[in-house]
Amino acid sequence: MSEISKTNWLKGTSGTIILGLITSFIYDFVKEKPILSTISSIFKSIWNFIYQILDTELKIWWILLVVIVIKIFQKVSKEYSKSKKPSLPDNLKNYVKDDFTNWNWKWEWNWDGDKNKWVIKSLWPYCKKCDIKLLIKSSVYDSAMECPKCKTRFESIHRETDDYDGVKAVIYDNVEKNRM
């Protein structure tokens, strides 16, 4: 054995011995201290509990039962929110299209139970000339709106062409100020 490997061997062995000593010291220490052993037994029982849950055989009918309960709950809550939905006021009923920017815009009103108000749904731009739904042409570099009939086209660089939030804000403002 060379000098270097002898030193390495010595280092390895002494390391193992020291580690063993420390471990048995901790073990004895824990055994003597009732608080520490109580903590360790608490951890053990928590671990056993988790292990038992994980180890339980999962039965198909349990899963089915859970799925059925969730479905029933969803159905009931949907019915409940439906029953709370107010009827659409006349001013909103008729205000489902307007002329902004380069396009006409059409939308629907949808009751939002969380916000407790009517919100705009399915907002879409239409060609002013052809009254047809526009196509959204998007690529990595740009997006544009184009009429499939007359081929009128606006790039998104004209912010107003694809600024849905802006259009929505104008619609809400019109409703608020009764300018429909």
Ligand SMILES: [Zn+2]
């Ligand atoms: Zn057109």
